[in-house]
Amino acid sequence: MDPIRNPFAPGAGSQPPELAGRDEIIREAEIALKRILQGRHDRSQILLGLRGTGKTVLLNKIERLAEEAGYLTSFIEAPEDKSLAELLYPRIHQVLRKLSIVENAKEKAYSAMRALRGFASVFKIEVGDFSLSVDPEAGTADSGNLEFDLSDLFVRVGEAAKSADKGWALLIDEMQYLNEKELAALIVAIHRVNQKQLPVIMFGAGLPQIAALSGDAKSYAERLFKYPPVGALDQEAAVSAIKEPISEEGEHIESDALDLIVERTEGYPYFLQEWGYQAWNTADQSPISRHDVERASETALKRLDDGFFKVRFDRLTPKEREYVIAMAELGTGPYRSSDVADHLGEPPSKLGPRRAQIINKGMIYSPEYGDIAFTVPMFDDFLRRTMVKPS
Numbered sequence: 001m002d003p004i005r006n007p008f009a010p011g012a013g014s015q016p017p018e019l020a021g022r023d024e025i026i027r028e029a030e031i032a033l034k035r036i037l038q039g040r041h042d043r044s045q046i047l048l049g050l051r052g053t054g055k056t057v058l059l060n061k062i063e064r065l066a067e068e069a070g071y072l073t074s075f076i077e078a079p080e081d082k083s084l085a086e087l088l089y090p091r092i093h094q095v096l097r098k099l100s101i102v103e104n105a106k107e108k109a110y111s112a113m114r115a116l117r118g119f120a121s122v123f124k125i126e127v128g129d130f131s132l133s134v135d136p137e138a139g140t141a142d143s144g145n146l147e148f149d150l151s152d153l154f155v156r157v158g159e160a161a162k163s164a165d166k167g168w169a170l171l172i173d174e175m176q177y178l179n180e181k182e183l184a185a186l187i188v189a190i191h192r193v194n195q196k197q198l199p200v201i202m203f204g205a206g207l208p209q210i211a212a213l214s215g216d217a218k219s220y221a222e223r224l225f226k227y228p229p230v231g232a233l234d235q236e237a238a239v240s241a242i243k244e245p246i247s248e249e250g251e252h253i254e255s256d257a258l259d260l261i262v263e264r265t266e267g268y269p270y271f272l273q274e275w276g277y278q279a280w281n282t283a284d285q286s287p288i289s290r291h292d293v294e295r296a297s298e299t300a301l302k303r304l305d306d307g308f309f310k311v312r313f314d315r316l317t318p319k320e321r322e323y324v325i326a327m328a329e330l331g332t333g334p335y336r337s338s339d340v341a342d343h344l345g346e347p348p349s350k351l352g353p354r355r356a357q358i359i360n361k362g363m364i365y366s367p368e369y370g371d372i373a374f375t376v377p378m379f380d381d382f383l384r385r386t387m388v389k390p391s
């Protein structure tokens with residue numbers, strides 16, 4: 001069918017034509033946003049899920065909801081090679097600039113800018129185009145201890161936002177790449193603004209290991225945050241993720257074709273988009289049949305193998321590849337680390353550092369003590385399809 005009218009959107013962070021099965025998460029986010037803005041208690045949230053489940057898309061959606069509710073927003077993505085302080089600086093700068101033109105908030109905004117200035121110098125941030133023409137305020141956000149300084153800074157930003165009758169929403173994607181100190185500082189800073197009932201809220205997203213990481217960083221993190229799970233879609237939602245966009249275009253898909261898509265994708269959002277996309281392009285005409293989906297499956301898998309899966313695999317060193325291939329050879333996860341070691345013929349203690357390295361790269365995680373699993377759904381199938389040599 002006409003590829004130009006193809007509604008599906010496979011791709012990292014691509015807005016899906018139908019945001020299926022996420023009503024509950026969206027509703028909870030909206031309630032928290034509104035409550036916090038009114039000075040009521042609610043919790044910041046960290047969306048947890050595997051790769052390609054739709055976390056970035058949800059964060060984008062929540063950012064729009066926040067703006068509609070009356071928040072200034074800052075969206076950052078934690079990369080592997082930049083500090084949290086560096087990422088936050090230009091974003092907070094931008095928020096304070098906006099607040100500084102609101103008459104009632106001017107004074108507080110300048111006070112926050114002074115704090116930001118001190119923060120930038122103590123953490124040696126390259127300010128570039130974002131330099132501040134205010135003097136730092138000695139003793140505020142400039143101790144060099146990230147926990148104290150980030151708290152000071154968040155409090156100042158919160159006070160400035162409050163005087164403008166606004167809120168500040170901080171959205172952080174790929175949170176698993178923050179280091180433990182940064183994570184701890186964020187938790188403390190959010191805790192601080194909560195206690196002061198300031199209109200500041202954080203929404204994070206990342207791989208499932210964050211729950212444990214943040215618990216290690218600060219024991220009260222568990223009570224401070226909500227951790228909505230973002231997983232595969234259930235049958236009904238998966239069906240509507242495919243069916244609705246096709247109907248919107250005035251076309252149809254047969255129900256056994258839908259069933260096959262749900263079966264092959266196991267309801268994982270990224271895979272649903274890829275299958276929907278290929279099924280549409282493969283079919284000669286509407287309605288899309290089961291046979292069309294069978295043919296499309298080959299193209300869809302090939303595209304995933306060459307893209308989604310491969311980019312992840314390419315980031316591993318030869319030794320790390322050996323490790324993940326050994327996992328896949330054991331079948332479907334989660335896997336006992338000791339079984340992987342056995343399979344490789346090495347003592348588990350020797351493999352510890354390698355395992356930790358692969359976890360740091362966000363390729364595997366530990367769902368439970370002693371266990372490991374892939375952070376990419378169906379990655380084991382991919383490895384068996386493409387890497388494992390028949391013995």
Ligand SMILES: Nc1ncnc2c1ncn2[C@@H]1O[C@H](COP(=O)(O)OP(=O)(O)O)[C@@H](O)[C@H]1O
Pocket residue numbers: 009010011012013014015016017018019020021022049050051052053054055056057058241269270271272273
């Ligand atoms: N609720 C949903 N329903 C249908 N498709 C979705 C949904 N959420 C995300 N997608 C699609 O899944 C893919 C991955 O989304 P993304 O937000 O990048 O995932 P993540 O950030 O978890 O890796 C995108 O192509 C997106 O359009």
Ligand SMILES: [Mg+2]
Pocket residue numbers: 012013055056057173
């Ligand atoms: Mg993402």
